[in-house]
Amino acid sequence: MLTGKQKRYLRNEANELNAIFQIGKGGISDSQIHSIIDALEAHELIKIKLLKSCPDDIDCIAEELSTRTQSEIIQTIGRVIVLYKESEKRIYHL
Numbered sequence: 001m002l003t004g005k006q007k008r009y010l011r012n013e014a015n016e017l018n019a020i021f022q023i024g025k026g027g028i029s030d031s032q033i034h035s036i037i038d039a040l041e042a043h044e045l046i047k048i049k050l051l052k053s054c055p056d057d058i059d060c061i062a063e064e065l066s067t068r069t070q071s072e073i074i075q076t077i078g079r080v081i082v083l084y085k086e087s088e089k090r091i092y093h094l
Contacts, residue, residue, distance in 0.1 A: 002072055002084070006094045010045055010074045013092065014082045019049035027056060033068050040071055040085040044092055050079040 002010070020039060021032065039046050048065065050058055062081045066073045071085035086094075 007074055010084050014045055014047060017047050019047040019080060021048040022051055023054050024051040025053040028064060037069050040069060041087045044087050045084050048081045
């Protein structure tokens, strides 16, 4: 569980990131989950964009992603989700 100060720091770091995953009308697939887990291990902090064709609510998608990848939701803004999961590399020293 991250503190408010840690989340603010990660939100600031996420400003410069580009979304590396997109979720569309098909929703979340198992292959996407595995790719997101791999990306979290490599980068710790990632952005995921929901396309307009995605029928689900951003909060529901964010919760499902967080649960299935065992990561923390740092921010949902507009149609973008920011997730964080500490990796062995420890890129962000919190």
